[in-house]
Amino acid sequence: MSVTPAPHIDGQRLWSSLMDMARIGPSPNGGSRRLALSDEDIAGRRQLLTWTDALKCEWRTDQAGNLFIRRAGRDDSLPPIGIGSHLDTQPLGGRFDGILGLLAGLEIFRTLDEAGITTQRPLELIVWTNEEGSRFAPAMGGSGVYSGRLSLEAFRNARDRSDMSLGEALDHSGFKGSLTRDDLPLGAYLELHIEQGPVLERKALPIGVVSGVQGLRWYDIEFTGDSAHAGPTPMSYRHDPLLAATAFIEAMRETVLADVEGMSRLTVGDFQVAEPSRNVIPGKVLLNVDVRHTDEARLAELDGLLRDHVAAAAEREGITARVEELWHMPVTRFDTTLVDDLSAAARAHGLDPFTMMSGAGHDAVNLSYVTPTAMLFIPCREGISHNEREYAEPEHCAIATQVLCDAVLRAASRP
Amino acid sequence: MSVTPAPHIDGQRLWSSLMDMARIGPSPNGGSRRLALSDEDIAGRRQLLTWTDALKCEWRTDQAGNLFIRRAGRDDSLPPIGIGSHLDTQPLGGRFDGILGLLAGLEIFRTLDEAGITTQRPLELIVWTNEEGSRFAPAMGGSGVYSGRLSLEAFRNARDRSDMSLGEALDHSGFKGSLTRDDLPLGAYLELHIEQGPVLERKALPIGVVSGVQGLRWYDIEFTGDSAHAGPTPMSYRHDPLLAATAFIEAMRETVLADVEGMSRLTVGDFQVAEPSRNVIPGKVLLNVDVRHTDEARLAELDGLLRDHVAAAAEREGITARVEELWHMPVTRFDTTLVDDLSAAARAHGLDPFTMMSGAGHDAVNLSYVTPTAMLFIPCREGISHNEREYAEPEHCAIATQVLCDAVLRAASRP
Structure with missing residues (x-):
């Protein structure tokens, strides 16, 4: 297996993207408020597409409004490697929960463009709809529909406090598509996320390789x-x-x-x-x-x-x-090959490939039922999340994005 | 000390009075609803006065609307023996809590009349205002004012859910007086009440002599x-x-x-x-x-x-x-002489003079601060009170009223 040498991601640029995204739907005390399929959430997606349009990426949406932004590979007939997370937030949410996973993917796309690298497999940057579940229950709805673990009907029938259904909100969002997983298969899925717990911070570790979810x-x-x-x-x-x-x-x-x-x-x-x-x-x-x-x-x-x-x-x-x-x-076990890819990438950067189980649920849990999946965590200050005070260090965001980039390249090169 | 021989009270007549009173302000499921100073509570007082008027008793009220119904003694200059309790109930209350103590007093008055007995000291049958506290907080308000443990102002300023003050309700009740404890001193106070707990029933005892309140x-x-x-x-x-x-x-x-x-x-x-x-x-x-x-x-x-x-x-x-x-x-200790009177009366009727502490508060607690006081309990079914299902056995009501009558005669003979 030949592995493309890893180019260096730009931590400064990643941080700027995070701060730019946080300006869309700012909450009163420095956090974010982009409820699923709200004007702010839609504006967040539009911002991301503005950035990926500049990279000449094409995008499609499926029936749940999940947004797939494609970076072509050398062999576009191969199922792509997905990099994803969510842009929606809690009502008084933070600037990193979900957002980091997507802007890390954007940073990887930009880095590969600059380095002139085309991966063997295509890449898909995926924005899952309604991960938080705070406007429409249940949470992780978009990835639930994609993976077949939630029916489209139940997903669309969820109602917010003003009695608007998710289906109606989706129909007016401009992101309703007709595709399903059959049209959008994945060869693997990787997600970078803040830990939302105190373990990495207490252990003074910049990253954790996530081998599953409790x-x-x-x-x-x-x-x-x-x-x-x-x-x-x-x-x-x-x-x-x-x-x-x-x-x-x-x-x-x-x-x-x-x-x-x-x-x-x-x-x-x-x-x-x-x-x-x-x-x-x-x-x-x-x-x-x-x-x-x-x-x-x-x-x-x-x-x-x-x-x-x-x-x-x-x-x-x-x-x-x-x-x-x-x-x-039930307990989720992630794909050991991908976990090994992340661990190897961590080691290559002189980092302890500390392996942990996630305490929180993520879209990756749904994905793990339909494609090889793994996650990478970084610490968040005091373990605080779902809160305007949520904070992650720029250097942790950067190093994790670098590790993710290396692992994506490794996975994308795999036949 | 000469003790007048005790005449026999009429248990049947006592029970009829209890059932007659229960017809005033009946609650949906066989209990009583006579909130303090409501039309029903006033009607209850009027019913009691109809009965005592027939016995040629005179009545007075104090500034808290407490109703003092006097049976003259041989020496009316001596402070009378009080027999009291309350006619007001919880919103869905029972037919015995409070009422028993007053109708037992009425039965004693009737019995003494029939036997042609005039006690040395006068007797006062006392209806305390707002014992329950469910319309106007705090509870035991009328006896609180009488005893000086609650200010008249605080008592009058209590408001019900419709924002009517107790003072206003009292002013319209026809029972507002101007007298105080100075005008209405007592030589002793006795109160018969249902236990409102399970102890007597579990011990299969018809009465308990109450030596204090926890x-x-x-x-x-x-x-x-x-x-x-x-x-x-x-x-x-x-x-x-x-x-x-x-x-x-x-x-x-x-x-x-x-x-x-x-x-x-x-x-x-x-x-x-x-x-x-x-x-x-x-x-x-x-x-x-x-x-x-x-x-x-x-x-x-x-x-x-x-x-x-x-x-x-x-x-x-x-x-x-x-x-x-x-x-x-703090713990209330009742008067040992009165406790002994009740115990002796119980023994005279072949009853175990079981002595107990009350678990619930009563007007007698306030009275104990200003005059020698004691109480007598009877069982109530399953210990249930403040409930429409509250029930006391007719024979327990009767035997306790007999014991109370004997103790009242004993106390009223004391110089």
Whole structure:
């Protein structure tokens, strides 16, 4: 396999593009507000196309409005290497989440143009529609439709707060196409993203090679006891669902912390007391629980232990409990060849090819079901994302784009 | 001390009065709805006065609208023995909470009339205004003003949901008076009430002699950590205030259950997560905590332990916590002579003079600050109160009224 020698990307130019894009839909405190298919999101796409038009790239859209911007290869009959992410943001979002992955791709296109390099396979810079899901649920919709994991109908029927459907918004966006994955096959897919967590920053690492995405299981857990007045009811007469809930949480915490590898995660995002009153023993308590692991067998184990802990906690208080699993996203394993490509590229630049699992979902999860996929992470300050304060260092953006460029060249040369 | 031989009260007549009163302001499912100073509450008072007018009793009201219905004694210069409670109810309240205490007094008046008994001291049947506090907060307002523990101004300024003040409602009720405690002194005060808890029913006891009211301390406890995304944040990097809250609750539960006498009580009536989201580690959690004990020193100990547990839980999670005490109602000890009177009367009727502390507040708590006071409880079904399903057995109402009658005669004979 012959690998084209890697040209140097321009970190300054990449940063300028990021800051230029951030001027479209600026949010009050220095972040970005480009809700999916809003005027700002459309303007962001137009800006990107202005830049890629200058590189003589052609673009197409599929039925979900996903935007495919093509850089021709030496053999255009080969399925292209995709480089993608999203331009839409949270209502008060940051300037890097998604955007970095696309502008890194733009920077790679520009760098290859300057170096006069034409890759064997074509490249596709891909803007996925509605990744955030904050205007239209669910998230990762465009890549969901592309990969066949979300129906076009469900995607189009999602409605925003003003009751406009995604379908209507798409029809008016100028980006509605009729193509499907059959028309737009990929040979591989790579995505650069900010970590949205604290690990790389704490480890003082500029990049992380992402080998997969942890699996998660979401639960609603309801404990039902007997409501009664606080004063006249001795402790031994009570059937307090709140105390069952705290017993369950403490036991589940113990289980998760007992995982010495630290890959088990437990989050109780909400703890609701039905008809709360300070001096009334609650009659019902509802927990929203999120359990994650990087290993599917261990995630299944955690599911069993969670159910055991709920039962034991309910028994302790002499009450009933109900566990409802709302969602199970299995562990995603990325393509080992692409992970190796990214690791080799990192090593070639003297970087530790630290391998990690993503804690957040990404379009790459959907892509991994239909084409070899991998991701690259860079640190974001304090792990903060989905927030106007989101920040990534220019040098991290640059070095990761360089590593991505090298890996893209490697993948694009593969027969 | 000479004690007039006790005549027999008429349990059937008492029950009829209870059912007649329940026809005034009936609630949809067989309970009562007589909000303080509402038309229904006023009609209830008028009904009671119709009954006592037939007994040739005179009545007066004080500045808080408390209604004093007097049965003359042999020596009207002596401070009378008060028998009281309230006629107002919760919005969907029961037929016994408060009402029983007054109709028991009415039955005693009727019984004494039939037996041709005039007590040494006069008797006062007292209807306290706004005991429930559900239309106008705070509760126990009328007895609060009488006892000087609540200012008349604060009492009158309380407003209902339609923004009417209690003062306005009182001025239009026909029960506004100008008298104060100076004009209406009491020599002692006795109150019969349903327990509003499960203890007597579980012990299969028809009555309980109440020797005091447990003290309580109310707290708002706030745990503040770092909000972060559930997926990308390893457990060891988290500062989760929800896990501190559950650690605190479990530790406080252990402390309370370690009290072998079972007099310590802990209720967490609300557990609020600020800006809850299923896959976000909470940034802040607020607990509403109610701690009670029948012994003031032990209550102080519990306060210290609560603060220790909060600090330890916050430390475990590496977060901050704040404890705010909202209310401290010290333990009330009733008058031992009156408690002995009730116990002796119970024994005289072959009953176990089971002595207990009240878990709920009553007008008697306010009265205990200004005159010797005690209470008598009867069971209520399943301990349920403040509910249309509230129920007390006719035979328990009757036997307790008999015991109360005997104790009243004993107290009224005391020089």
